[in-house]
Amino acid sequence: MSSTKFTMQSYVRSCTLISTNQNPIRLMLNPNTKFSDVAKLIQIVWRQNAQQLRLFLIDGTEIEEKDLISIKKGTTLYAQLKNDESDLSNLKFEYDIVKRVGEGGQGIIFLGKHKETKELVAIKKISSSTWQDQDMEILEQESLILKQLDHKNIVKLYEKFTYPNQKEVIMVMEYLQGGSLLTQANSKLTEGEAKHFSRQVVEAIAYCHERKIIHCDLKLENIMLSSLSCKDIKIIDFGVSNYAGQPLVTENVVGTLSYLAPEVLSSSYKFIQPGQDVWAVGCIIYGLVFGKLPFDGNSPSETYRNIIQCNYQITKKSVSKELIHLLSIIFVVNPKERANIFDVLSHNWFREQLKIFKLNFSGINVRIGRSSSVAKMYSSRKSYDEDQGLVISQRKIVFSRRSVTRLDKVPFGAKIK
Incomplete structure (x- = not known):
């Protein structure tokens, strides 16, 4: 009885491997080819020790090791090599700077394009001649945390280059073209549309909190639309x-x-807590539905007082009961009594079909403040000057910060009022 001779020849595919400033390599792929095999070939031919290897199709699509088995014969693959994070030439060889698109408190944002794959990226450059070692450690924290996160609604960090001698850090990140969610927060946005955006934010923060990661600076400016043509968001x-x-x-x-929770404004607040993110999420939901932020006053002292007294108002006549209840369990002064992010995610406002009802009140504003005892506690503060002193007295408040990949420039006057 004759047996069929098995051959692997039909499974072997000849591909071309290219990289910046390197001669092309003929790469033979079989079902057992691993990234480590490709790295060994690179080491032999290009004399490059690729500690971290990324492979792309020419259209910019990144492929993983499991995808190698499906690569077709004749495909050209681009190899991105990363030997040393302190090598500035890696960035210069791999990316072209298209234009400057934004600036924050610590860095400048550029639009970049990969020279081979043509993939668009956001390049954040942070530099200072006055940095101390502790400042560098803080910057390292951001990249370390982002590397742990892999969620569809969180911006992706592709690469980080650190140059201690030049006091400079460069982060190559996902390019988001749709602008910040701040541009969507207006009175014309329906409650259903606000819910669509809010659910994505809550799901991403729940993912973070599962990993004990607290964002600490959630706001509409730090939530970006992936593109102008879709309603998908990314937290940055x-x-x-x-x-x-x-x-x-x-x-x-x-x-x-x-967006700051009452406990964050207290001098007794010494440790990072998930509740501060939940409070900020409530502010974002409110801002999307009502077109303004819940505790904003005519001055910083009034905003401060509204936060610590938990004074906010329902400024639309037609809103759902579920939304009002959701806000009531988020805006709670005591963080131990406040809903956690998983309570928010499972709330009926996200699970049930929207049911709008008419509020029975003669004016437009209805006060929802939950903590009457807190309001009485601060009722003795009489003058505007005393209030102004209160804002700054114990701890300095930084009113605005930079955004890692904020690619839009929203004039101050156009922000939520």
């Missing part, structure tokens, strides 16, 4: 993010006043 700017339970690294409150 993990520059001050940290792990739950970690001590604060500064005496100052870092964040944006309008």
